[in-house]
Amino acid sequence: METISTPLLSLPHHLTPQTVNSNHDQPVLSFIDRCTNSNQLKQIHALMIRTGLFFDPYSSSKLFAASALLPFSSLDYARKVFDQIPKPNLYTWNTLIRVYASSREPIQGLLIFLRMCNESPYYPNKFTFPFVIKAAAEIFSLSVGQALHGMVIKASLGADVFISNSLIHLYFSCGYLDSAYGVFMMIGEKDVVSWNSMITGLAQMGRAEKALELFRIMEAESVKPNDVTMVGVLSACTKKLDLKFGRWVCSYIERNGIHVNLTLSNAILYMYMKCGSLEDAKRLFDKMEEKDIVTWTTMLDGYAKLGEYEAARRVLDTMPRQDIAAWNALISGYEQNWKPKEALSIYHELQQSKIAKPDEITLVSTLSACAQLGAMEIGECIHAYIKEQEIKLNCHLTTSLIDMYSKCGDIKKALEVFYSAERRDVFVWSAMIAGLAMHGQGRAAIDLFSSMQETTIKPNSVTFTNVLCACSHAGLVKEAKTFFNQMEPVYGIPPEIQHYSCMVDILGRAGLLEEAVEFIEKMPIVPSDSVWGALLGACQIHGNVELAELACGHLLELDPGNHGAYVLLSNIYAKTGKWDSVSRLRKHMRVTGLKKEQGCSTIEVNGVIHEFLAGDNCHPLSGEIYSKLDEIVMKLKSVGYVPNKSHLLQLIEEDDMQERALNLHSEKLAIAFGLLYGKASQPIRIIKNLRVCGDCHSVAKRVSRLYNREIILRDRYRFHHFSGGQCSCKDYW
DNA sequence: GTAGGGTTAG
Numbered sequence: 001m002e003t004i005s006t007p008l009l010s011l012p013h014h015l016t017p018q019t020v021n022s023n024h025d026q027p028v029l030s031f032i033d034r035c036t037n038s039n040q041l042k043q044i045h046a047l048m049i050r051t052g053l054f055f056d057p058y059s060s061s062k063l064f065a066a067s068a069l070l071p072f073s074s075l076d077y078a079r080k081v082f083d084q085i086p087k088p089n090l091y092t093w094n095t096l097i098r099v100y101a102s103s104r105e106p107i108q109g110l111l112i113f114l115r116m117c118n119e120s121p122y123y124p125n126k127f128t129f130p131f132v133i134k135a136a137a138e139i140f141s142l143s144v145g146q147a148l149h150g151m152v153i154k155a156s157l158g159a160d161v162f163i164s165n166s167l168i169h170l171y172f173s174c175g176y177l178d179s180a181y182g183v184f185m186m187i188g189e190k191d192v193v194s195w196n197s198m199i200t201g202l203a204q205m206g207r208a209e210k211a212l213e214l215f216r217i218m219e220a221e222s223v224k225p226n227d228v229t230m231v232g233v234l235s236a237c238t239k240k241l242d243l244k245f246g247r248w249v250c251s252y253i254e255r256n257g258i259h260v261n262l263t264l265s266n267a268i269l270y271m272y273m274k275c276g277s278l279e280d281a282k283r284l285f286d287k288m289e290e291k292d293i294v295t296w297t298t299m300l301d302g303y304a305k306l307g308e309y310e311a312a313r314r315v316l317d318t319m320p321r322q323d324i325a326a327w328n329a330l331i332s333g334y335e336q337n338w339k340p341k342e343a344l345s346i347y348h349e350l351q352q353s354k355i356a357k358p359d360e361i362t363l364v365s366t367l368s369a370c371a372q373l374g375a376m377e378i379g380e381c382i383h384a385y386i387k388e389q390e391i392k393l394n395c396h397l398t399t400s401l402i403d404m405y406s407k408c409g410d411i412k413k414a415l416e417v418f419y420s421a422e423r424r425d426v427f428v429w430s431a432m433i434a435g436l437a438m439h440g441q442g443r444a445a446i447d448l449f450s451s452m453q454e455t456t457i458k459p460n461s462v463t464f465t466n467v468l469c470a471c472s473h474a475g476l477v478k479e480a481k482t483f484f485n486q487m488e489p490v491y492g493i494p495p496e497i498q499h500y501s502c503m504v505d506i507l508g509r510a511g512l513l514e515e516a517v518e519f520i521e522k523m524p525i526v527p528s529d530s531v532w533g534a535l536l537g538a539c540q541i542h543g544n545v546e547l548a549e550l551a552c553g554h555l556l557e558l559d560p561g562n563h564g565a566y567v568l569l570s571n572i573y574a575k576t577g578k579w580d581s582v583s584r585l586r587k588h589m590r591v592t593g594l595k596k597e598q599g600c601s602t603i604e605v606n607g608v609i610h611e612f613l614a615g616d617n618c619h620p621l622s623g624e625i626y627s628k629l630d631e632i633v634m635k636l637k638s639v640g641y642v643p644n645k646s647h648l649l650q651l652i653e654e655d656d657m658q659e660r661a662l663n664l665h666s667e668k669l670a671i672a673f674g675l676l677y678g679k680a681s682q683p684i685r686i687i688k689n690l691r692v693c694g695d696c697h698s699v700a701k702r703v704s705r706l707y708n709r710e711i712i713l714r715d716r717y718r719f720h721h722f723s724g725g726q727c728s729c730k731d732y733w
Numbered sequence: 734g735t736a737g738g739g740t741t742a743g
Contacts, residue, residue: 058734065735091735098737130737165738196739231740266741297742325743332743361743 026053032066038073041066045081057089064092068099075103090122094131101135109135110144124151126160133166142174149183158186165193172201192226200232203239211236212245225256227264234267243275266294273302297325304333309342324356332365340369341609344378358385360397367400374687374714376408377607395425402428406435409685409712409719426457434466439719440728442474461493468502472509473718473729480506501530508538513547529558536565540572548572563594600689601666605677612673615664621673628672629663636702644695667696667713671703674711683710691715701725 028044028051035041045063048054054063064085068078082088082096093116100109113132116122124132129152136144149167157163164187171180184190184198195218202211215233218225225233230253237246250268253260260268265288272281285291285299296319303312312333316326327350334343347366350358358366363382370379383401386393393401398421405414418424418432429452436445449467452459459467464487471480484503487493500523507516516535520527532555539548552569555562566589573581589595599614610619619625633641643662662668667688674684692700692715700711705725713720721728 062735069736094736127737134738160737162738167738169739191738193739198739200739226739228740235741261740263741268741270741292741294742301742328743359743365743 026059028053029059029062032062035066035070036072038077041070041073049084054084055086057085057087057092060085061089061092061095064088065095068095075099088120090120090125090128093120093122094125094127097128097135098131101131101138106135106138110139110141123155126157126163129157129160129163130166133163133170137166137170137173140173142171142176145170145174159188161187161189161191161194165191165197168194168197168201172197172205175205177202177205177207190223192223192229195223196226196228196232199229200235203232203236206239208236208239208242212240225258227259227261230258231264231267234264234271238267238271238274241275243272243277246271246275247280262290262292262295265290266292266298269295270298273298278302278306293319293321293323293325296320297323297329300326301329301333304330305336307333307337309333322355324359324362327356328359328361328365331362331369335365335369335372338372340372340375343369344373344375360391360394363391364396364400367397367404371400371404371407373604373609374408374602374685375604375607375609376405376410376685377604379404379408381607393421395421395423395428398424399427399431402431402435406431406438407714409683409714409721411435411439411441411719424455424457426460426463429457430460430463430466433463433470437466437470437473438714438717439721440473440730442470442476442479445470445474446476446479459491459493461496461499464491464493464495465498465502468499468506472502472506475506475510477506477510477512497525497528497530500525501528501534504531505534505537508535509541511538511542513538513542513544517547527554529555529562532558533562533565536568540568540575543572543575545572545576545578561594563589563596566594567596597690599666601670602687603670603674603678604685605674610670610673612666612669614666615661616666616669619669619673621676624676625669625672628676629668632668632672632675632699632703633663635706636699639702639706641699641702644698662695665693665696667692668699671700671711675703675707675709680709683712686711686713688713688715691717692720697727697731701727 028047031044032041035044041063045054045067048059048063053059060081064078064081067073067081068075078096078099082092085092088096093112097109097112097116100106100112103109109132113124113128113135116128117124129148133145133148136148145167152158152160152163152167164183167183168180171177171183180198180201184194187194195214199211199214199218202208202214211232215225215229215236218229230249233249234246237243237249246268249271252258253264258264265284269281269284269288272278272284281299281302285295288295296315300312300315300319303309303315309330312330316322316330319326327346331343331346331350334340334346343365347358347362347369350356350362363386366382367379370376370382385391386397391397398417401417402414405411405417414432414435418428421428429448433445433448436442436448445467449459449463452463464483467483468480471477471483480503484495484499487495487499500519503519504516507513507519513535516538520531520535523531532551536548536551536555539545539551548569552565555565559565566585570582570585573579573585600611602609602611604610612619616622667686670686671684674686678684692713697720700713700720700722702725703709704711704722711720711722713722718729
């Protein structure tokens, strides 16, 4: 359509804008709204230019609105029409801001708004503000939003309910609950949208209780709720996992004859799923006449999160269109249920099938699966894919990459990602601090926390957990006390149970057992199993039987099935030679059927994860692995290694059996495998599900020197970097 | 002389 790009050339000379009468009964205009496709619209456009009608501001505004708002039209075309209009009127400016505000580039809405203020003779009116405020909300810009709010007040439009409602929405998108509430309170005649904006906003911010309270007030003030209200209320129920209230909402909807559209059905379905009523969800799903991709994905996600993978898979295979969200639901279902291998296998299938393109969420879940497994080669492939596809690193992805590299043992790469990140939110900072902590670099973690103070990012409760964890792994008692004491007065974060546990752990490890007990006694909240567990762990290190029994008693009271507590206590008895107690405990464990969690180590070689259980013969190369292990032990013994059996005294009595059992530890099998098949230039990276025992620790140290190989071992709590006969934990773990 | 704000999944 040539006339669109060169309209002025084809303008008939006898029809200049001035000669057109503002006759709005022009028959052409009535055709605009009746267009059913873009060709018809373009024909009218051409005709209007030929006749000069296009240069009448009212007529062009009608055409422009159609080009911007009719469903078949594109924003690109609308923009071309706009650029042809010599003097857009206010209606036209407003319409352009409106379509940009809900487009993929809401920032354009703000830019057009600025252009309008500078270039046009118009001052924004009551229609302009809702659109431009929406644009600000879309990009979460509090500063722009506040500036607009100021303009609204200056223009004496503060009482407009439409504008107020959009301001409420804006403040919620920016997390400014109080400002939203302030605007809400200033509305003289609140309408249903005002209430809906508040209820939805509160629910989304996790203030479910407050949202439901507002719903009750709304009822008391006789404002009639609609379907959107109910979606908001259901969202609050879902956040609270309150099935009872959710069911009540469903009956409320029925009693009040509220129209149940697809969105509302989906919200009910989601509530049932999240609140744990699979039965209700299934019944509703089968009853729903109309289903969209949200419906299917909600079912799929529900099954996957409940661990019903076959049902989840069936939904994926049945749904009419598999978009990336559906795949994400399955991948994250596996990942969040600690089935990282399955998660990676689905990701692999997705890549092979090319049915959908992985997005940020896919990559976040997949990286987390790599972190769980310690699968660094796969994690690196995903990092390369991100670079190759030029996927922009948002804070979520940055956090996942840092976490993956940290948990796979490459703290340098984690730091590289951290320092090259364009944006760092509190999660990015916290992940980096956690990474340094688990690698025993307590000082560096604290320094990083100090650098964080120089930014505008405020630490949260997790940040402090990680900082205290760093102090624990590095034995920084004084520093830990300072941070802990600053939490509430300086940062406004009241210490939670995990912070108390950390402190008990720090004091206990340092041998300040008395102080640790005093600390527990003074706690303003009830000590949890983790607090007693920390004390018990410290008692093992320092061989304090009395306190260990006390801690163990409390621990088993809170968590009777805690086999770890028994193992720790029996270790302490063994260490202090209380054999009677050891056998009494062993008998008790046998009778109650308590078993130690089986040790398991994994190692990645050439992108394949190999898994070893204690004493297992399942690996196809088992024979070679055991011969290698024998060779290692012989070599080590020839240079003075003596097996340290204190770690399994409680389980096996005969001496040679003890040594055999030690050699069956899964991390030793993994080390032997790594020496046999890993690249000689690469460190051996091993992930162990339990804590590494003292004997394996000393073997790893010796192997690192004798074979001149770096070994990086992640156990349940932290990393050990073995190199040249030393470990990064300095034998403090 | 045309019009506006709030909605479900990952």
